[in-house]
Structures are given as C-alpha cells and as structure tokens.
Amino acid sequence: MTERSDDVAADPLSRVFSALADPTRRDLVARLAVGDATLSQLAEPYDVSVQAVSKHLRVLEDAGLVTKSREAQRRPVHLEAEVFDLMTKWIERSRQQAEQRYRRLDDVLADLPADVDPLPPAPPTTGANP
Amino acid sequence: MTERSDDVAADPLSRVFSALADPTRRDLVARLAVGDATLSQLAEPYDVSVQAVSKHLRVLEDAGLVTKSREAQRRPVHLEAEVFDLMTKWIERSRQQAEQRYRRLDDVLADLPADVDPLPPAPPTTGANP
C-alpha cells in the first residue's frame, strides 16, 4: 500500500510533535530556552551516554527546533523558537473549530423542537471529508 | 484484562505530543474538531482497516484528547480540547524563556568589556549548567 521510500519525508508538523514527544528531548529544549549550550554540557545531567544525547539533538535539529553552529571543536546548540508556531497554529485551528462547533450547536439547540439526538443516524454515505 | 490504567507510565505531555505526532491521528483530531463522529465514519476516508483507526482512537483516548460515549452499538467519539492547553502552556513557557534570554543577552552585551566569548569553556566539574 503506497510504500513511501522516503522514510525521512515525514511532514514538518509530525517531526516537531514527534521530537517533543520524548521527555529527555523536551528537557533539552527547556534548557536550551535558557541559553545555548554544547553537547557535553547538555549531556552531563543525564545518565545516558553522550552519543544518545547527540542522537536526541539530531532529532530536534531535523525537526527544525534546534541549530548547531561551529566554534572550534565545539558545536554550540541554539534553540529556534519559531518552529513552535507551526504547532501552536495547528492547535489553535483545531481548538477554534471545536469552539465554533459549540456555538453552532448552541444555535441549533435554540432552533430545534424536542427530538434532539446529538448524533445523527449517519449512514456511511455521509461525505465526511477531503 | 480490564487493566484500564496505562502500563505505559508515560507522562501526560509525552502522550499528547506523541499522539499528535501521527498525521492520521492529527487528521482525526481535525475532523473531530468539526463534530463528533463514529469509528466507521472516521475510518471511511482512509485506506486502512477499521481496526487500525480504532487503535489510533485509543491512542488519542489514552492521551485524553478524545472520549467515547455509548449510544446503542455506536461509540460516538468526542474531542476534548482542554488537553491542548497542556501543550500550549509548555510551549509558551519555553518560548517566553527564550525571549527573556534575548533581553538578558542584550543587557549583558551593554555591560561587557571586549573579552566576550558567547560560550564559556565549561569544564564538566563546574555546576555551570542551569
């Protein structure tokens, strides 16, 4: 079924959400929000190997949440906060739709007799989407 | 059996982010934001099995993003938009810290001589980390 050979071709939104789904990664982001840091600095508090943290940083980098610059042999990591907007925009859109729906429901309720059923019988022929 | 509690003791934030990391799940949420729907309605547009969509809904349910009610043999699915706040709060906190950091950096730059190094040598023994 439609094999996507581009395994890394996940959409940006998926990458960001997925990157932030890991508590260690979220902690890294939180600490980077305070200020830039190097791998060894970042890895120090955790009891995992430096390589593991490096992998985490790469996931964050692939998601666009973080950038690394070159400075001698160090690679200071910097948080790119703009990517957050991608998420918040998506979230806000869904939330607003949901709220709009409540308003609409309110409207409908004001207009209805007494035979309300919150869910229509709904034969599967209802053109649900796309 | 009947172990309603999650054996996966992941924190709520991880569950929400992880649930939204899948495009199909995100699409489900977007459609549920428009209005409640049943499994078969939700599954219809996708070319995967109904069971797969049921699994997706369970993930969303475990994340608290969705609730199912009982209505005859149907289980209308309802979006619980409040859980979004968990994410937005976390995101906003990180973003605000990052912005605060820019202001602070501005302050520091105004106060410094010429010997500035944006990143300290940072020996691992110093409690330099946040």
Next chain:
DNA sequence: TCCGTGCTCAACCGATCGGTTGAGCAACAG
C-alpha cells in the same frame, strides 16, 4: 609534535509502533 577533548558515524539490540488478519461480542433489523 603528540595528546586530550568534543563530537559524529556505524553497527547492533530490545521495545514499541503502525499495520494486518481473524475471531468474537453487543445491539439492532428482519
């Protein structure tokens, strides 16, 4: 110059994930 530090790459392992099929239960419809 050689050594130590900082980081990355590669191979591997167990667990989880997204998907499948198949069976089975609960509630209508006839």
Next chain:
DNA sequence: CTGTTGCTCAACCGATCGGTTGAGCACGGA
C-alpha cells in the same frame, strides 16, 4: 430466531526508536 452492523481483542509482522559500545575525525593546548 437469524442476520447484520459497529466495534474491540489478540496475535503477528516489519520498521522505527532509544539506547548501547566502539571506532574515528577535527581541533587546541602543552
């Protein structure tokens, strides 16, 4: 009662994930 519909549970499969160890490269300091 017999089907049919709506959904869930269980077992299984391949891919990905988070972690490890080990090697290796690029600098800077003595």
